[in-house]
Structures are given as structure tokens and as C-alpha cells.
Amino acid sequence: MTLFSFSHWNWKVISNEFESDTTNSTEIYTKMLEKIGCPVDVAVVPEGLKPDDQDVIFRRFSKTAKISTYLYAFIVGPYVSEKNNAPNAKNYVPMRIIARKSIMKHVKTKEMFKVTMAGFDYYENFFDCKYPFTKYDQIFCPEFNAGAMENVGCVTFSERVLNRGSVITKTEKEEHAITVLHELAHMWFGDLVTMRWWDDLWLNESFATFMSHMSLEYAKGLEDYSLSWELFLSYKSWGLRTDQFSTTHPIAADCATTEDAENIFDGISYGKGAAFLKQLVAYVSEEVFRLGVGTYFKKYAYLNTELNDLITEIQLASDSKHLNIDLRKWCDTWIKTSGFNIFESKLKESGGAHSRITDFKIFQSLSLYGDNCYREQYITVALFDDNFKISEKVKIKIDAKEKTTVDKLIGKPAPKAYLLNYEDWGYGMFLIDERSLEAFKAGLCFIQDSLSRKLIHNTIFFMARDAKISSKTFAQFLKSQIIHESSQDIVEDQILYNANVILKNYTPEEFVVTECNDMMHFLLYDFIPIATSEELKETILKGIISLACTEDHFKLMMKxxxxxxxxxxxxxxxIQISDLIISPEIKYSMLRKIATSTELSAETIRKFYETHLENDDNKDLVKSCKLSCEAAIYDKASKEKFWIMVMSEKPEISLYDQEAIMRTFMPRNQKAIIEPYVNRFFEDIPKVFRTRECADRDSVFYMLSPTYFGNHEILGKYRKLIEDNQDSKSLILRVKEDIERIEKYIRGRELYNQEIKNGDVSVKLQA
Ligand SMILES: [Zn+2]
Incomplete structure (x- = not known):
């Protein structure tokens, strides 16, 4: 297809191909339009722009390759660009990074080109297929709804993915690289070969997710990046959380309509599918996987495919290596069924002081929801000695049945602890046995590799979610281990995400402030003063802010x-924390919290944020921060105004601004004033789902759904919402998930109360 555009002369217009002609002559313009069968009188010319206007210009772009319609794009505006000036740039297609002028200074262009070029080399080699298009532009767009989008040759990123602070943590840097590599992988998976229908969305997303982590781990030139599989674990964890709901679906989903398709951009299509691919590599070997994928691209370039096309190529590759496996049957149990398996283990030993393993069994059971199906998979079991060093690791095949005996471990010295899914090749809930759990409580921090530590932390997080341990025990475990943690990524994951989820939702309402307060004080008094790096300090500070919930905390942050x-x-x-700069973004998050105060007057809050924002040059972030502060103010009339704004059928402000409002609209310290909006949520949300597009309605739902009330009364309201809105499939899906979330919260809160009743509140933990 050939694309044309008509715009202000000094705006940049970026599309899938380079410009081939530009003109502002009416005559040429008219001729061009006639040539493509679009006479000037029917051409859609924007108001105020006329072909003979000296300020406007007409552009024609080179003809694109044969690509799918969702991959065409125009990016238009007063952008600036930077070309790839690396010494080896000529080995690649032309590349540019494009952004608004005020944003460009925050883009680490050199590093981004480095990652992109390393990705080009890795993918071209791995897929045995040259980059199929003529150029590669990467554009940062303001208020872009998605994180990024893989338009052919002109990938768009939301400006949100950019960190504008003074410290960029290792996790942030590597997550950014993953996003760059994910979009680049789509040039092959998605753009060169496109799924026939949305049932196979996973062919796009799971592959891009998996391959981006593969390339970050193995690409030449990216040796200084080391978090690939740690970051991958976060995707898998998202997959497993989604798989725990009754609304789960097979990786290859059944999509009758595009509404169904909108609902599967989820943890299954991204996380579980990618986890399956990692397991597939363990199952058939990287060599076979690579061979199959290579022939797949040769055969289906510029065509549409479905699941079987890929499996067939990998099967053929496996046959050529005489592996003798029925891949189709094995894949079906993974891709065409929903749900996951739970793995428990039993180790028997004998021999006193020099005890040896006499029996080791792994038991597989079924998840609560999904298809009843045992699955075969390869995992690696690692044994740890008394010093938490790995004494043994064995790759084993778990059979597709209830019980697997691990003969390879019989006769080995009995370990202090062991980990079933070492290196994270497997997918499922790998529970930690009692002996290992006790050992990890005392010495998790002594385990050398950070992926194992993250896996264990992650399992304990899931145990708290499943009410196997209380939020109090979770907090005690976290405090005892995190203080020795050297991985900034684990600290970030534990404090910023896991601790917030568990303490705020799985704790009975009357103890939430106490638990958050305790954790916050631990971070402030005990952890941040001993943190050794600037990035670790900044991460802990973010954790402190996220947990702040009392008037004392707000006053402290004002100081x-x-x-x-x-x-x-x-x-x-x-005590003053040295080497810790309060970056603008940190300041904005503190201002948002302070504005939720129920004691400070609206006038004081306004004056405070105005004073501390007036000299900032991040105009868009400042605007968003001010909106959040205003929406947070403890005032009935103001809340009502903002509620109407975001719940409107046709909001007059962008989704970006609506999100700024919703972020602070319902803080739990303002219960007295926000309680009426709980009922209003149930009244108004059906209309939002009837009238607004997918990204909008999901944001409104997730940001305002009052799940944290977490009691039986609110459950009733969610159930009623389902009864009354049987025709709204997307709404029902989300409500069901929230019901199951709340049921989990209730179980967690009951366990907490039970422990208090039993006086069992101080589980013994040593560092
Ligand atoms: Zn993607």
C-alpha cells in the first residue's frame, strides 16, 4: 500500500516507509490524488489546511511491503529525531529515535541504538531471516495508551516507559531494553508472519515476550545486562495469577469476536504463553526450536498462520534430529487446555549425621479452575547444602500423572533445603516443602544466584495470596531476608509490588495501618540507612512512599x-540519608500522597504543591501531578466534580489525565468521604462498559473497583453486578476476577485473625 499525508510543513510525519515525494504545489498535489483515484474534491482535507497554503505540505511515502492493516501508522507532530550514529550503523537499515524536543534529553539514545542493533543481530541469526523491512524508527509519543506498538518500521512507545529521574535503576534500564527487544521481535513474529485470527494472539505476544528475554540474555554486546530471567519471572507470575481465576482460558484462546480478542491481552497470552515457550525449548532443545522457527519464517513470510503451522515446523525439525516425540499431542496439553498444575514433593532420607536421600517423589495435582489435565514437563531440581551452596542439580522429566519418582536423586547427600523449579524452566505452582521453607526463613539471603532467591520470594508471595501464610508472617519473612538482599530488582519487586499487595489487601481492615506503618518504619529506620547503593536507596524510598498512610507520614514527607x-x-x-536525591518523579509521588491528608486544608495542600512544582520543567508530569493532587483533596464537592469527569460517557479529558485523577481518588484514609462512591461505582460502571472503548473502560474499572474493602458485604454487590449485566461479557469477566480476588482477601484476613486469636503472632525468624 502507498500512504499519503497532508500536514503542516514543519511537523514531522513518520510512517512505515520513507517519504518519496513532498510538495506544496496545488497542481502536483491534485495530480497525485487523481493518479491514485482520489479526486481533490473528495479528498479529506483537514479544516484550515488547503493544498495551496504555503504552510502545508503533501507527502507521499514509498510503497510498503504486504503487511496487515493493524500495522500501518502515521505519527505526526513537532518531533525531533536522532539518527543512529554508531560506528557500525552502516551494517543496519537506517534507524532513528524520535521524540518531543523536551523529552529527547531523557532518552538514552546511544544505549537504545546499542540494544536495538544487538537485537537485530540476535534475531537475524536466530530466525535465520534478515530484517524484512527498509528502516527502523522508534518514536516516543505523549499520552499513548499502550506501552508500545509494533507498527512496521515505526514502533511507537508511550512516554511513560521513559524514566526522567536522576537515577535509573538496573531494573528500569533492563525493563526498557526488554520493551525495545519485544517490539523488535514483533517485526518477525506478528509483522512478517501474522496470525490468521485472534485465537493465535499468543503467537505474537508470547513469542515477542520470550524472544526479548532470550536476546537480552544471549545477544552479543548486551553482556552488561543480567536480569533477563528475573524479569521473565515477573511475566510468568502474571500468567500464573491470571491462570488462577475461573475466567482463565487456553493459551490458544477461542475468540469469536473482536470483543473476545480485546479481553485476551492478558497474563495468559503474554506470560503463560512465554513460559510455555521456555518449557518448549527445554523439551525439544534450543537447536530444534531454532531450526523449526527458521523454516517457519521462510515458508510463511508475508502470510498468515495458525498454531499448527508452527508446531508442524518444530515437529519436522525434531524429526530431523530423530528425537522421536509427538509434539502435537504434548503441545495440546499446554496450549489447548487452561489451568495449571500444583507440585509438591516428598524427600525421605536415612543415615544419621551423613544422611542420604532414599526416596524423592513429586506429586502433581490440579488447579481449582481450568481443565483437569496433568502435564509433562522438564524441570531442574537443585539441592542446597548447609551453607546454601548448590550441592546437586538434576534435570528431570515430570510425567503427565499424579506421581513422579526422581531416581536420579536417590543416594545423594540429604540437603538442607531444595528447590524444585531451579532456573525456572517449568510452569506451575511449585510449592516449597516444610524443611526447605524453614531453612529459607533463616538463610534465603545466603543463596548465591538471584533468580533462585526471586523464585523463593515469589512462591512465598503466592502462599500469602492463597492464605497458606498470613500477611503478618509474609511481612516477617520479608523483613528478615530483604535487609540482606543485594539485588535491587528483588527489593523492588518485594517492596513496591508484593508487600503492597499483601499488606494492604490480605490484612484485616483494622490492622492495615499498623502493618503498613511497621513495614514503612522498617524500611526507613533499618533498611535505607544501611543500603549501599544510590539505586537501592531510591528503590527503598519509593517503597516508603508507597506504604505511607498516616498524617505523620505526610508531615514527614513535607519536610x-x-x-x-x-x-x-x-x-x-x-539521621540524614546521604547520596539520595529527591528526583522530580519521587517528589510527585510524595505530593500525591500528601494531598490525601484529611487534616491539612485544601488551601495548604494547594499552596504546598504549587510552591514545589513551579520551577519544574516537566510540564506534562507537573500537570498530571496537579490533577492527582486536586483529585486527592479531602473535599466532597471536589470529589463529585472529578467523579463525573471520569465516569462520563464522553470524557472531555484524555485517558492519561483521567488516570491521574483516578490514581488518588479513593485513598483508604479518606473512607468517610469516599464511601458513597463505592455504591456509585456499582451504579455507574455498566454504563462505562456500554459506551467506552476497551482501554478506557478497563482503566476505570481497575483503578476504581473497591476490592480492598474485602468483605462479604461488598462481595454481594459484585455478584449483583453480574446478575444485572448478563449481556456485558467484558464487564462480567472483570467482575468475576474481582470476586475471586476478594474471596482470597477474605481468606487471608481470616487467617490473620485466627493467628491473633491463637496468640501465634510471632513466627520465629532469624536473619
Ligand atoms: Zn507485543
Whole structure:
């Protein structure tokens, strides 16, 4: 297809191909339109733009390759661009990074080109297929709804993915690289070969997710990146969480309509599918996988495919290596069924002081929801000695049945602890046995590789979600281990995500403030003063802010903003945290919290944020922060105004601004004033689902759904919502998930209360 555009002369217009002609002559313009069968009188010319206007220009772009319609794009605006000036740039197609002028200074262009070129080399080699298009532009767009989009030759990123702070943590840097490599992988998976229908969305997303982590791990030139599989675990965890709901679906989903398709951009299509691919590599070997994928691209370039096409190529590759496996049958149990398996293990030993393993069994059971199906998979079991060093690791095949005996471990010295899914090749819920759990409580931090530590932390997080341990025990475990943690990524995952989820939802309402307060004080008094790096300090500070919930916390943060330093008084001594800069983004998150105060007047809050925002040059972030602060203010009339704004059928503000409002609209410390909006949510949300598009309605639902009330009364309201809205498939799906979330919260809260009743509140933990 050939694309044309008509725009202001000094705006950049970026599309899938380069411009081939530009003109502002009416005559040429008219001729061009006639040539393509679009006479000037029917051409859609934007108001105010006329072909003979000296300020406007007409552009024609080179003809594109044969690509799917969703991959065409125009990006238009007063952008600036930077070309790839690396010494080896000529070995690649022309590349540019494009952004608004004020944003460009935050883009690490050199690093981004480096990652992109390394990705080109890796993918071309792995897929045995040259990059199929003529150029590669990467554009940062303001207020872009998705994180990024793989338009052919002109990938768009949301400006949100850019960190504008002074410290960019290792996790942030590597996550950004993953996004770059994910979109690049789509040039092959998705753009060169496109799924026939949305049933096979996973062919796009799971592959891009898996391959981006493969390339970050193995691409030449990216040796300084080391978090690939740790970050991958977060995707898998998303997959497993989604798979726990009754609404789960097979990786190859059944999509009758595009509405169904909109609902499967989820943890299954991205996380579980990618986890399956990692397992597939363990199952058939990387060599066979690579061979199959290579022939797949040769055969189906510029065509549409479905699941069987890929499996057939990998099967043929496996046959050529005489592997003697029936891949189709095995894949069916993974891709065409929903749900996951739970793995428990039993180790028997004998021999006193020099005890040896006499029996080792793995038991497989079925998840609560999904298809009843045992699955065959390869995992690696690692044994740890008394010093938490790995004494043994064996790759084993778990059979597709209830019980697997691991003969390879019989006769080995009995370990202090062991880990079933070492290196994270498997997918499922790999429970930690009692002996290992006790050992990890005391010495998880001594395990050398960070992926194993993250796997164990992650399992304990799932145990708290499943009410196998209380939020209090979770917090005790976290505190005892995190303080010795050297991986900034694990600290970030545990504090910013897991601790927030567990403490705020799985704790009975009356203890939430106490638990958050305890954790926050631990981070402030005990952890941040001993943190050794700037990035670790910044991560902990973000954790402190995320847990802040009392008026004292807000006052403390006001002091930090005023003095531009983080300090506190402990036993009469003032302690100041050195090497910690309060970046604008950190300041914005503190301002958002402070604005939720129920004691400070609206006038005080306004004056405070105005004073501390007036000299900032991040105009868009400042605007968004101000909106959040206003929406947070403890005032009935103001809340009502913002509620109407975001719940409207046709909001007059962008989704980006609506999200700024919703982020602070319902803080739990404002219960008295926000309680009416709980009922309003149930009244208004059906209309939002009837009238607004997917990204909008999902944002409204997820940001305002009052799940944290977490009691039986609110459950009734969610159930009623389903009864009353039988025709709204997308709404029902989300409500069902929230019901199951709340049921989990209730179980967790009951366990917490039970422990208090039993006096079992201080589970013994040592560091
Ligand atoms: Zn994608």
C-alpha cells in the first residue's frame, strides 16, 4: 500500500516507509490524488489546511511491503529525531529515535541504538531471516495508551516507559531494553508472519515476550545486562495469577469476536504463553526450536498462520534430529487446555549425621479452575547444602500423572533445603516443602544466584495470596531476608509490588495501618540507612512512599520536600540519608500522597504543591501531578466534580489525565468521604462498559473497583453486578476476577485473625 499525508510543513510525519515525494504545489498535489483515484474534491482535507497554503505540505511515502492493516501508522507532530550514529550503523537499515524536543534529553539514545542493533543481530541469526523491512524508527509519543506498538518500521512507545529521574535503576534500564527487544521481535513474529485470527494472539505476544528475554540474555554486546530471567519471572507470575481465576482460558484462546480478542491481552497470552515457550525449548532443545522457527519464517513470510503451522515446523525439525516425540499431542496439553498444575514433593532420607536421600517423589495435582489435565514437563531440581551452596542439580522429566519418582536423586547427600523449579524452566505452582521453607526463613539471603532467591520470594508471595501464610508472617519473612538482599530488582519487586499487595489487601481492615506503618518504619529506620547503593536507596524510598498512610507520614514527607533531603529523628538523633536525591518523579509521588491528608486544608495542600512544582520543567508530569493532587483533596464537592469527569460517557479529558485523577481518588484514609462512591461505582460502571472503548473502560474499572474493602458485604454487590449485566461479557469477566480476588482477601484476613486469636503472632525468624 502507498500512504499519503497532508500536514503542516514543519511537523514531522513518520510512517512505515520513507517519504518519496513532498510538495506544496496545488497542481502536483491534485495530480497525485487523481493518479491514485482520489479526486481533490473528495479528498479529506483537514479544516484550515488547503493544498495551496504555503504552510502545508503533501507527502507521499514509498510503497510498503504486504503487511496487515493493524500495522500501518502515521505519527505526526513537532518531533525531533536522532539518527543512529554508531560506528557500525552502516551494517543496519537506517534507524532513528524520535521524540518531543523536551523529552529527547531523557532518552538514552546511544544505549537504545546499542540494544536495538544487538537485537537485530540476535534475531537475524536466530530466525535465520534478515530484517524484512527498509528502516527502523522508534518514536516516543505523549499520552499513548499502550506501552508500545509494533507498527512496521515505526514502533511507537508511550512516554511513560521513559524514566526522567536522576537515577535509573538496573531494573528500569533492563525493563526498557526488554520493551525495545519485544517490539523488535514483533517485526518477525506478528509483522512478517501474522496470525490468521485472534485465537493465535499468543503467537505474537508470547513469542515477542520470550524472544526479548532470550536476546537480552544471549545477544552479543548486551553482556552488561543480567536480569533477563528475573524479569521473565515477573511475566510468568502474571500468567500464573491470571491462570488462577475461573475466567482463565487456553493459551490458544477461542475468540469469536473482536470483543473476545480485546479481553485476551492478558497474563495468559503474554506470560503463560512465554513460559510455555521456555518449557518448549527445554523439551525439544534450543537447536530444534531454532531450526523449526527458521523454516517457519521462510515458508510463511508475508502470510498468515495458525498454531499448527508452527508446531508442524518444530515437529519436522525434531524429526530431523530423530528425537522421536509427538509434539502435537504434548503441545495440546499446554496450549489447548487452561489451568495449571500444583507440585509438591516428598524427600525421605536415612543415615544419621551423613544422611542420604532414599526416596524423592513429586506429586502433581490440579488447579481449582481450568481443565483437569496433568502435564509433562522438564524441570531442574537443585539441592542446597548447609551453607546454601548448590550441592546437586538434576534435570528431570515430570510425567503427565499424579506421581513422579526422581531416581536420579536417590543416594545423594540429604540437603538442607531444595528447590524444585531451579532456573525456572517449568510452569506451575511449585510449592516449597516444610524443611526447605524453614531453612529459607533463616538463610534465603545466603543463596548465591538471584533468580533462585526471586523464585523463593515469589512462591512465598503466592502462599500469602492463597492464605497458606498470613500477611503478618509474609511481612516477617520479608523483613528478615530483604535487609540482606543485594539485588535491587528483588527489593523492588518485594517492596513496591508484593508487600503492597499483601499488606494492604490480605490484612484485616483494622490492622492495615499498623502493618503498613511497621513495614514503612522498617524500611526507613533499618533498611535505607544501611543500603549501599544510590539505586537501592531510591528503590527503598519509593517503597516508603508507597506504604505511607498516616498524617505523620505526610508531615514527614513535607519536610523532605522542603529540605530536599530524606532524614528522620531516632532516639533524639537526627539521621540524614546521604547520596539520595529527591528526583522530580519521587517528589510527585510524595505530593500525591500528601494531598490525601484529611487534616491539612485544601488551601495548604494547594499552596504546598504549587510552591514545589513551579520551577519544574516537566510540564506534562507537573500537570498530571496537579490533577492527582486536586483529585486527592479531602473535599466532597471536589470529589463529585472529578467523579463525573471520569465516569462520563464522553470524557472531555484524555485517558492519561483521567488516570491521574483516578490514581488518588479513593485513598483508604479518606473512607468517610469516599464511601458513597463505592455504591456509585456499582451504579455507574455498566454504563462505562456500554459506551467506552476497551482501554478506557478497563482503566476505570481497575483503578476504581473497591476490592480492598474485602468483605462479604461488598462481595454481594459484585455478584449483583453480574446478575444485572448478563449481556456485558467484558464487564462480567472483570467482575468475576474481582470476586475471586476478594474471596482470597477474605481468606487471608481470616487467617490473620485466627493467628491473633491463637496468640501465634510471632513466627520465629532469624536473619
Ligand atoms: Zn507485543
Amino acid at each position: 523532605w520536600i522542603e529540605s530536599n533531603e530524606v532524614s528522620f529523628d531516632k532516639e533524639g538523633i537526627r
